[in-house]
Amino acid sequence: MTLGPADEDLVKVAALARQRAYAPYSTYRVGAAIRTARNRVHAGANVENVSYGHTICAERAAAFAAVNAGDRAFETIAIVIDGDRLPSPCGACRQVLAEFAPDMRVVLATVGGLRHQTTLTELLPAPFLPGDLRPE
Ligand code: THU
DSSP: OOOOOOHHHHHHHHHHHHTTTTTTTOOOOOEEEEEEEEEEEEEOOOOOOOGGGBBOOOOHHHHHHHHHHHHOOOEEEEESSSSOOOOOOOOHHHHHHHHHOTTOOEEEEEETEEEEEEHHHHHHHSSSGGGOOOOO
């Protein structure tokens, strides 16, 4: 499918971020870039650790960069890998994104030019949301 120029720019930023991935264990390098309502872009890549469980995914790295910049109104995330099939964000990243924007747009991409546009609602139809918390 064809994406708009803003989406293609976001994919480019995610692809640049991917070059900074630290993934010596899996060698699976991922880049992500989030565009917010203020039209700012925040990027991240996966950062692995020799103690594997401490690894952070690209999507959460980008989300936390945005939140730390005071920019929580996520509109679109682009996620990029280099492979012959599209990436699919893990469950933890879906939940973290949903905290701030449960219906945000998601653009999945490969360096080689594959594209798929979807929504977080489609990827995580029944998220646990801040409004679900109730005092005991
Ligand atoms: N990873 C991401 O960065 N994003 C995803 O959507 C899936 C997984 C990373 C975590 C780890 O560094 C490597 O990919 C293999 O799981």
